[in-house]
Amino acid sequence: MLLALDTSTSWASVALFDGRDVLAEETWQAQRRQGDELFPAIERILVNTRTAFSAVTRVAVATGPGSFTGLRVAIAAGQGIARGSGAALVGVSTLDVLAYPHALSKQRTCPLLPAGRDIYYAAFYQERNRRWLRRSPLMVATLPEICRQIGTHTLFVGEIGPETESTLRDLLGPKALFAPPASRMRRAGYLAELGWKELETRTQVKMSEIEPLYVRQPSIRVSFDQTFAAPPADERALGLPKRS
Amino acid sequence: MRILAIETSCDETGVAVVEDGRRIRANVVASQLVHQDTGGIVPEVAAREHLRAIDALTEQALRDAGRGLKEIDAVAATVGPGLIGCLLVGANYARGLALAAGLPFVGVNHLEGHVYANWLYEVAGGEPPADPPPEPQIPAVVLIVSGAHSDLVLMEGHRRFRPLGRTIDDAAGEAFDKVARLLGLGFPGGPLVERAAKDGDPNAFPLPRAVLADRYDFSFSGLKTAVLRRVRELEAKGPVPVADVAASFQKAITEILAEKTARAAAEHAVETVLLGGGVAANLALRAEIAKRIGHPLRVPPPRLCTDNGAMIGAAAFFVLRHRGTEMPVAVRSDMKLA
Numbered sequence: 001m002l003l004a005l006d007t008s009t010s011w012a013s014v015a016l017f018d019g020r021d022v023l024a025e026e027t028w029q030a031q032r033r034q035g036d037e038l039f040p041a042i043e044r045i046l047v048n049t050r051t052a053f054s055a056v057t058r059v060a061v062a063t064g065p066g067s068f069t070g071l072r073v074a075i076a077a078g079q080g081i082a083r084g085s086g087a088a089l090v091g092v093s094t095l096d097v098l099a100y101p102h103a104l105s106k107q108r109t110c111p112l113l114p115a116g117r118d119i120y121y122a123a124f125y126q127e128r129n130r131r132w133l134r135r136s137p138l139m140v141a142t143l144p145e146i147c148r149q150i151g152t153h154t155l156f157v158g159e160i161g162p163e164t165e166s167t168l169r170d171l172l173g174p175k176a177l178f179a180p181p182a183s184r185m186r187r188a189g190y191l192a193e194l195g196w197k198e199l200e201t202r203t204q205v206k207m208s209e210i211e212p213l214y215v216r217q218p219s220i221r222v223s224f225d226q227t228f229a230a231p232p233a234d235e236r237a238l239g240l241p242k243r244s
Numbered sequence: 245m246r247i248l249a250i251e252t253s254c255d256e257t258g259v260a261v262v263e264d265g266r267r268i269r270a271n272v273v274a275s276q277l278v279h280q281d282t283g284g285i286v287p288e289v290a291a292r293e294h295l296r297a298i299d300a301l302t303e304q305a306l307r308d309a310g311r312g313l314k315e316i317d318a319v320a321a322t323v324g325p326g327l328i329g330c331l332l333v334g335a336n337y338a339r340g341l342a343l344a345a346g347l348p349f350v351g352v353n354h355l356e357g358h359v360y361a362n363w364l365y366e367v368a369g370g371e372p373p374a375d376p377p378p379e380p381q382i383p384a385v386v387l388i389v390s391g392a393h394s395d396l397v398l399m400e401g402h403r404r405f406r407p408l409g410r411t412i413d414d415a416a417g418e419a420f421d422k423v424a425r426l427l428g429l430g431f432p433g434g435p436l437v438e439r440a441a442k443d444g445d446p447n448a449f450p451l452p453r454a455v456l457a458d459r460y461d462f463s464f465s466g467l468k469t470a471v472l473r474r475v476r477e478l479e480a481k482g483p484v485p486v487a488d489v490a491a492s493f494q495k496a497i498t499e500i501l502a503e504k505t506a507r508a509a510a511e512h513a514v515e516t517v518l519l520g521g522g523v524a525a526n527l528a529l530r531a532e533i534a535k536r537i538g539h540p541l542r543v544p545p546p547r548l549c550t551d552n553g554a555m556i557g558a559a560a561f562f563v564l565r566h567r568g569t570e571m572p573v574a575v576r577s578d579m580k581l582a
């Protein structure tokens with residue numbers, strides 16, 4: 001059983017996954033209370049699924065980008081759980097989690113997360129040769145700067161308020177596509193799937209290597225040269241959901 | 245009862261294993277030297293360092309104690325007061341560990357930790373001493389002084405605290421830090437001012453003591469401003485006599501703290517006076533308080549005065565032993581003693 005924990009932003013999410021199906025998931029607007037609300041939520045999904053904690057042998061945590069304080073909540077909890085029970089621990093980028101549900105859409109997908117002061121975290125994802133890949137470095141930039149990199153129809157997901165949505169429409173016209181609000185959200189069920197896959201292919205890294213993605217927050221500059229801190233390979237396939 | 249305890253409220257990452265609230269089986273502390281460059285604590289930097297260090301320190305504490313998690317009865321962590329981003333690292337790590345290991349989690353008020361540091365003793369070479377030091381007698385007056393707190397508290401019984409007074413502006417340790425910076429001594433200021441003061445004349449420069457009459461509250465900002473003004477005057481004349489200024493400042497601040505502590509001890513029927521917090525390691529402060537009180541004075545050894553995991557393990561034991569009392573679980577930066 002895998003427990004997935006995501007406290008990257010004011011939205012928090014936890015899920016329990018058995019390797020095939022999500023057994024329970026809770027996603028809520030935690031604001032800045034992630035630190036106090038994470039464990040009650042974990043306990044609820046364990047109780048609701050009648051799962052003993054000893055059945056949890058894997059833990060996946062979202063590593064960002066996001067709020068540094070928020071990210072540390074889930075990562076510290078994940079490290080504590082791994083120390084306490086010997087569960088395997090894996091970190092997954094928060095943008096990977098946001099993009100993944102849209103892998104079958106065939107669209108270039110751009111998850112957006114607010115980084116404060118009109119700045120957003122973003123990256124592009126696209127299927128190529130039946131492989132769903134991250135196609136850009138991590139961007140920390142304003143919406144116009146991000147849109148300047150866009151030449152084709154792009155599906156936006158993530159934390160997109162009405163203002164952000166209308167700015168994107170102004171900048172890109174019909175090229176800006178939007179997933180329905182409910183499917184734009186970050187859900188730990190997807191984090192669980194990605195984390196499970198990662199643990200199938202990779203042996204346990206050192207626990208201290210699972211760190212938040214501490215991206216410098218530029219006041220204005222684009223940092224297209226900035227690559228993901230971890231995992232390193234831009235070419236790494238994130239895995240496609242099975243086609244039926 | 246063997247408790248694994250974690251402290252991350254400020255800039256020290258501490259993990260300890262403590263038995264029955266008193267015997268220290270392991271006590272590892274990683275001080276964050278990074279802050280010496282900035283001359284103060286940067287909360288975001290401190291939180292990052294906690295996360296980087298916490299798991300390895302926990303592993304080391306268990307190894308030092310020669311105990312596996314199976315031989316631990318509870319996991320404790322500081323939940324306040326302190327820097328919120330720092331508290332969240334230790335508290336969530338500890339809650340995760342407790343849940344996964346099937347152990348109870350105990351949230352501890354950091355200030356109670358400083359109080360219960362007076363209950364601790366070291367276990368040398370694995371064997372507890374034949375005659376461990378007796379427990380402090382209570383009721384007691386407790387003075388907790390550090391870079392973050394200056395609290396005078398009446399301890400009426402275990403986990404029964406009545407706040408008498410606190411600083412209305414800077415913490416005592418902050419005043420030491422600011423004076424140290426003014427004198428070019430470095431950070432943290434407490435031990436550096438104390439060392440500089442050794443060769444100085446404490447009566448060289450008379451400095452004002454804010455008297456908050458009939459109250460147990462402290463104020464140090466007036467003293468700090470007076471030191472600043474005096475240093476500026478001295479600079480105009482030539483090289484500043486650093487040792488004399490340090491000694492005069494130390495005398496003033498220790499007198500302020502000692503006077504209120506002694507008055508509190510005299511006005512309340514207590515058995516003992518207890519000290520805690522980093523500034524309690526200051527020998528001039530201890531001497532000044534000892535001189536003014538008619539009670540036994542207990543002070544933890546210096547490495548238990550500063551923030552550490554063992555004191556959280558001691559406090560957690562008394563939380564569990566006095567179960568009727570309130571136990572905080574949610575992290576709060578502004579938690580008070582109740």
Ligand SMILES: [Zn+2]
Pocket residue numbers: 354358390392521522550551
């Ligand atoms: Zn302290």
